[in-house]
Amino acid sequence: MERTFVMVKPDGVQRGLVGEIIARFERRGYKLVGLKMFTMPREVAETHYAEHRGKPFFEGLVRYITSGPVVAMVWEGKNVIAAAREMMGATDPQKALPGTIRGTYGIDVGRNVVHGSDSPASAAREIDIFFKADELLNYERPLDRWIYE
Secondary structure (H helix, E strand, C coil), X not given: CEEEEEEECHHHHHCCCHHHHHHHHHXXXXXXXXXXXXXXXXXXXXXXXXXHCCCCXXXXXXXXXXXCEEEEXXXXXXXXXXXHHHHHCCCCCCCCCCCCHHHHHCCECCECCEEECCCHHHHHHHHHHHCCHHHCCCCCCHHHHHCCC
């Protein structure tokens, strides 16, 4: 099974959307294997957004993501990386389809509620940034026989 990283950003936490976002993934059938809430230290934010270092929006992005609590999660399941991206919708909420997380709850690209890994490589990298190996669970769910063939 594949794993991906999903984070509810400070705007999503402040707006009380954490439970709704978790519920969407659970209802879809994905398994939560890691969860933590914290205020991100600047060094971690700079590591997470390293690909954007040097771009005009980098400082604002780091300042925003460290401005309040976030909820970091690891989800597991078949094709979960692509499915999570689809569930979240386009990065710009104005372009996100209705019914997606960003299409439902977002208005501005700078306050788009949620982040998710965009590839297996970024999922592995982001999971390693936010979770130690012993913080991720491996467990069986009887429900899985009703989700997967």
